[in-house]
Amino acid sequence: MRAISGLWRWRHNPLRRATDLAEAWVALGALLLILVVAPSVGSLVGGLAQGTLQESVRQQRASRHLVTATVVRKVTGAPLDTDPEAATGRDRRTRVVADWTAPDGTPHHGAAMTSLDTPRPGDHFTIWTDQQGRTVARPLDPATAATHAVLAGFGAALLTAGLVEACRRLIVWRMVRRRYARWDQAWDKAGPDWGRTGTGS
Structure with missing residues (x-):
């Protein structure tokens, strides 16, 4: 220049x-x-x-729901993972087998990720699901x-x-x-x- x-x-x-x-x-x-x-x-x-x-963001918030799940058992030997869409990547997560009820009322049983430090059977935690109860990543944050x-x-x-x-x-x-x-x-x-x-x- x-x-x-x-x-x-x-x-x-x-x-x-x-x-x-x-x-x-x-x-x-x-x-x-x-x-x-x-x-x-x-x-x-x-x-x-x-x-x-x-x-x-609006579509995800409308189609994804926060539900309460109950720990059935911890999946032993599962690697720790993080939620790729989480606001912070420092949240350590553990894979567990859990039960939850979908927003449409149907019961579900399967693997889920929890941020509980030491999950025990009967512990409650929240997960994001779609309307049918399938686990999904949490909705994108507006910020x-x-x-x-x-x-x-x-x-x-x-x-x-x-x-x-x-x-x-x-x-x-x-x-x-x-x-x-x-x-x-x-x-x-x-x-x-x-x-x-x-x-x-």
């Missing part, structure tokens, strides 16, 4: 080349795109993600959804800025290649021996 300052410096400089000004204008255009378009894209993507994720939306918007803005900068570099690279090609043509026109060592004079 140093070429931007060249727009002022090169205005009346007799050594100014057209390509110098062109590079400076390309850099200025890229800077304006990064400052204006990238935040706009990030805001748009973040807003769309926020709407989609919050709708998912977590908002965080994901902000990260999506920030990522989109960074990606846009990176693409603009990559385009700027590609344009400048092509301009420099074209400049070198013109220099080679100028050297060829100057003559086969002019300026070369070992040709004598």
Whole structure:
């Protein structure tokens, strides 16, 4: 982006080349795109993600229910696990066999994860199920959804800025290649021996 300052410096400089000004204008255009378009894209993507994720939160809260389960027995030798959608990954969970009643009133018996430190038969704990009583992950938290939306918007803005900068570099690279090609043509026109060592004079 140093070429931007060249727009002022090169205005009346007799050594100014057209390509110098062109590079400076390309850099200025890229800077304006990064400052204006990238935040706009990030805001748009973040807003769309926020709407989609919050709708998912509402759907999950409507379709998932918190029910009370009763420990039948602990599953021995089962590895400790964590809920991937939990607000904190530090919650240690133990697999147990439990009984619970689904929101539609049907009884269920099966494996479930509990955060009880030492689950014993008869202990009660809560699990998330769907309407039919199948165990599901707990619904997405609104704050977590908002965080994901902000990260999506920030990522989109960074990606846009990176693409603009990559385009700027590609344009400048092509301009420099074209400049070198013109220099080679100028050297060829100057003559086969002019300026070369070992040709004598």
